[in-house]
Amino acid sequence: MAEFTMELNEEQKEVRDWLHGFAADVIRPAAAEWDEREETPWPVIQEAAKVGIYSLDFYAQQYFDSTGLGIPMAMEELFWGDAGIALSIVGTGLAAVGVLANGTEEQIGTWIPQMYGDQNDVKVAAFCSSEPDAGSDVASMRTRAVYDEAKDEWVINGTKTWATNGGIANVHVVVAVVDPELGSKGHASFIVPPGTPGLSQGQKFKKHGIRASHTAEVILDDVRVPGSCLLGGKEKLDERLARAREKAKKGVGVPPAGGWGRVKNAAMATFEASRPAVGAMAVGTARAAYEVALDYATTREQFGRPIIDNQGVAFQLADMRTQIDAARLLVWRASWMAINGKPFTAAEGSMSKLFASETAKKVTAQAIQILGGNGYTREYPVERMHRDAAIYTIFEGTSEIQRLVIARTLSGMPIR
Numbered sequence: 001m002a003e004f005t006m007e008l009n010e011e012q013k014e015v016r017d018w019l020h021g022f023a024a025d026v027i028r029p030a031a032a033e034w035d036e037r038e039e040t041p042w043p044v045i046q047e048a049a050k051v052g053i054y055s056l057d058f059y060a061q062q063y064f065d066s067t068g069l070g071i072p073m074a075m076e077e078l079f080w081g082d083a084g085i086a087l088s089i090v091g092t093g094l095a096a097v098g099v100l101a102n103g104t105e106e107q108i109g110t111w112i113p114q115m116y117g118d119q120n121d122v123k124v125a126a127f128c129s130s131e132p133d134a135g136s137d138v139a140s141m142r143t144r145a146v147y148d149e150a151k152d153e154w155v156i157n158g159t160k161t162w163a164t165n166g167g168i169a170n171v172h173v174v175v176a177v178v179d180p181e182l183g184s185k186g187h188a189s190f191i192v193p194p195g196t197p198g199l200s201q202g203q204k205f206k207k208h209g210i211r212a213s214h215t216a217e218v219i220l221d222d223v224r225v226p227g228s229c230l231l232g233g234k235e236k237l238d239e240r241l242a243r244a245r246e247k248a249k250k251g252v253g254v255p256p257a258g259g260w261g262r263v264k265n266a267a268m269a270t271f272e273a274s275r276p277a278v279g280a281m282a283v284g285t286a287r288a289a290y291e292v293a294l295d296y297a298t299t300r301e302q303f304g305r306p307i308i309d310n311q312g313v314a315f316q317l318a319d320m321r322t323q324i325d326a327a328r329l330l331v332w333r334a335s336w337m338a339i340n341g342k343p344f345t346a347a348e349g350s351m352s353k354l355f356a357s358e359t360a361k362k363v364t365a366q367a368i369q370i371l372g373g374n375g376y377t378r379e380y381p382v383e384r385m386h387r388d389a390a391i392y393t394i395f396e397g398t399s400e401i402q403r404l405v406i407a408r409t410l411s412g413m414p415i416r
């Protein structure tokens with residue numbers, strides 16, 4: 001285990017500075033345009049692919065950084081540039097992680113390269129879990145996958161919603177119900193390869209923020225995928241389902257009356273591990289807005305002096321910075337725990353996401369206040385940052401769900 005330090009090592013500093021340069025020179029200048037266009041910023045993704053930021057190799061390198069800080073550091077810098085564009089750059093990574101976590105080596109080797117495409121022909125991927133009636137309540141999922149043994153194919157039917165890159169992705173990763181009796185234990189993930197008939201884009205959402213990131217419904221109408229597209233393979237799924245059925249018979253592995261309490265399942269554990277990354281995105285947006293506000297407060301003069309000369313403004317900035325630093329520390333702690341295999345006994349992953357996302361919402365609102373009328377216009381970036389920040393308390397589990405996870409973990413009580 002690495003010796004405890006609060007400092008990034010030289011290699012991390014180099015990567016951070018390189019990412020910061022890309023965020024400052026390429027992402028930030030394009031932010032307002034793509035926010036207005038509400039379209040995927042393909043030229044920026046292509047630029048990121050050229051320099052090696054849009055690639056599996058880059059994510060793998062950051063992911064396996066033994067301090068755990070590679071991913072949070074990368075997310076903070078890219079989202080400091082702009083949240084919508086950054087999500088367009090890292091959205092594919094969310095789908096790739098779904099394959100890395102559950103796929104066989106062959107599936108990883110076949111599908112992940114197709115998710116990214118190549119420098120001259122970049123592609124994106126989508127992870128489709130949420131449904132109109134299954135948001136926070138994942139167990140209510142209805143999209144059904146049925147095995148057609150004669151053809152060794154899975155037939156998938158259902159409607160997914162809120163899918164980042166949904167419908168424009170080259171590869172879609174779709175979570176579906178294979179055994180409705182088992183709740184979330186009866187779910188499995190499938191690859192839907194490029195051009196598969198029956199998969200189409202439904203409504204594309206017009207959003208409040210992160211408008212450079214494409215979000216849409218995905219309709220699955222008798223989508224047939226080969227047996228090899230079941231992530232992890234049929235044998236592993238059958239074993240897993242058999243275990244879950246056995247446990248269900250004994251009353252283990254199904255939610256006890258009133259909720260899960262301390263009982264955890266694998267999906268929950270996976271989410272816990274990915275939440276600090278979302279916290280880091282929120283830290284990036286919050287820091288960006290704070291920096292604009294600090295700069296403005298030192299240059300804008302009223303009553304013959306810079307507005308920061310007033311405690312009413314200066315103390316707001318002091319609070320903003322304190323909360324951003326506290327959020328980053330929670331994110332780094334959870335990321336360090338995750339890479340070192342430390343169990344989240346106090347839902348530290350959820351804590352980091354909860355605090356960082358609420359901080360981003362608060363800090364970006366304060367930044368608007370400090371910029372006064374200018375803050376309220378699209379001439380300055382803080383109103384966009386404030387709209388963007390609102391997503392962090394919603395996706396990858398809302399703030400209420402994070403509080404639920406933390407409270408259940410701490411108390412062991414079936415809090416609802």
Ligand SMILES: Cc1cc2nc3c(=O)[nH]c(=O)nc-3n(C[C@H](O)[C@H](O)[C@H](O)COP(=O)(O)OP(=O)(O)OC[C@H]3O[C@@H](n4cnc5c(N)ncnc54)[C@H](O)[C@@H]3O)c2cc1C
Binds near residue numbers: 130135207397
């Ligand atoms: C821009 C965007 C991108 C997204 N990208 C993806 C993606 O790529 N893939 C994907 O699968 N999903 C994605 N999502 C979906 C996202 O994860 C869900 O929106 C989120 O989980 C919340 O679900 P919901 O919208 O159905 O809200 P609901 O679950 O209906 O919640 C509504 C409100 O009720 C509260 N609530 C619900 N249950 C409880 C409870 N038990 N206790 C207290 N409060 C509760 C919630 O906190 C919330 O405030 C995305 C969403 C957005 C907006």
